[in-house]
Amino acid sequence: MEFKISDEAILQIEELIASGKEAELLAFLEDIHAVDIAEIMNELHTEEAIYIFDILDSEVTAEILLNLDEDLREKILKSLSPKEIAEELDELDTDDAADIIAELSEKRKEEVLLELEDLEHAKDIVELLRYDEDTAGGLMAKEFVSVNENWSILTCVKEMRKQAEHVSRVHSIYVVDDEGRLKGRLSLKDLLTSSTTTHISDVYIPKVDYVKVDTEDTEVARIMQKYDLEAIPVVDEMGRLVGRITIDDIVDVIKEEADKDYQLAAGISQDVDTNDSILTLTKARLPWLILAMIGGFVAVNVSRSFEDAMEKFGVLFFFTPLIAAMAGNVGVQSSAIIVQGLANNTISGSIWKRLGKEVSLSLLNGFLLAILLMIGSHVLLGVDYIIGITVSIALISVIIIASLIGTFVPILLNKYGVDPALATGPFITTSNDIFGILIYFSIAKVILGF
DSSP, X not given: OOOOOOXXXXXXXXXXXXXXXXXXXXXXXXXXXHHHHHHHHHHSOHHHHHHHHHHSOHHHHHHHHHHSOHHHHHHHHHHSOXXXXXXXXXXXXHHHHHHHHTTSOHHHHHHHHHHOSOHHHHHHXXXXXXXXXXXXXXXXXXXXXXXXXXXXXXXXXXXXHHHHTTOSOOOOEEEEOTTOBEEEEEOHHHHHHSOTTOBHHHHOBOOOOOEETTSBHHHHHHHHHHTTOSEEEEEOTTOBXXXXXXXXXXXXXXXXXXXHHHHHHTTOOSOOOTTSOHXXXXXXXXXXXXXXXXXXXXXXXXXXXXXXHHHHSTHHHHTHHXXXXXXXXXXXXXXXXXXXXXXXXXXXXOHHHHHHHHHHHHHHHHHHHHXXXXXHHHHHHOOOHHHHHHHHHHHHHHHHHHHHHHHHHHHHHHHTTXXXXXXGTXXXXXXXXXXXXXXXXXHHHHHHTO
16 A cells, blocks of 8 residues: 655654654654655655664665655765665665666775675676666666576576576566577466476577667667567677566656656756756756747747738737737647657658648648637627638638648657657747747738738
8 A cells, every 4th residue: 555645744753763763763664665765755854864764774775775866865875885885786686776876976886896795796787887878788687587498497497496586576588599699588388387308499489579788768668668568688789688677667767758858848958856956947947948038039020020010900919819829839739749659659651641631630620710710709809800801811821830830840850860859849839929920910911901
């Protein structure tokens, strides 16, 4: 059952810490999951969080470390000696241990690695640190179960028992040859139902999905999501099995990518969260706000060029926010669908077919909205039909152009290696505001003849 963190619980913990009632505090935390304890510690003062960390066993604190906010984890790691950090890493899988040690300075890394008692564990961590964190190599763990294709079922079971001691969860049994190259996977059913003298080569399944060490993490996530995999093996340049990636790591990748895209769509150019400093948040937000302001100046300038029209047909001015808003909204809708399709790799067919579909959709939506606008403006605002028709035609045109921009720009950005999520934010809204106002007054000029 999920533990609900309340103000009362936090207050109780703070009181127990202040009064030095260690035994009572341990009893309170005993049945709480390590992830929930990490959330509690994130709410406490640094000194209080370190106090809790110090009184808990390393089996619990190792998992707590993984779930702490980065700032708090950094402070706790600074408070620990290299030997104490090594004790925490000994309790973690190699991928998680590598993530923790990667946050240390080069000097501290060396000191901690020297303190690791399990030399094989230390060797695996060092190997993982070689890979970019955004690749399969940076995501994978070295703990997995593999069997040789030449072994008998009996030998296989004996060897698996030895390997399983170091693997927290066995998702798959991988089959390799004498050189360690991945050959396939072994079904647990076949393992249990085959004769003990049967060779693995006679029963293993040669078809197995895998990724290479340099495969990007987002591509790994896409493959695992597409084929509904709980784990996927990782091979090196020679096809040798070197690790595996489990679904919990991929969930983190998907979440981080979604957070990044959401921030880009909102016009935030850096990876930030609510706990970052005002200066950091300003640096992340200001560039796109400046762009939006420049775009606003351009829109004002466009409006000024039609100043005579607004003097003669002042009612046109009141429809300007509507036109700009519709342009921005339609552009964001179109770009959001394209960005989602690019992320899920579901965009198919030529770009011209995609643009043609958007034009058809825009014509239908624009026509229906234009009818509502024309009727509403006349009935509710008393606007002349000629003005209503002018605004309605402009609205249809603006919707078509905005949808084309919202479709084309993400595809273009993706083609040139720029994150298309940028196209769902201020970039699209600002550009469509400008084009919307320009198109609106240009059409009005043609129809009304000013």
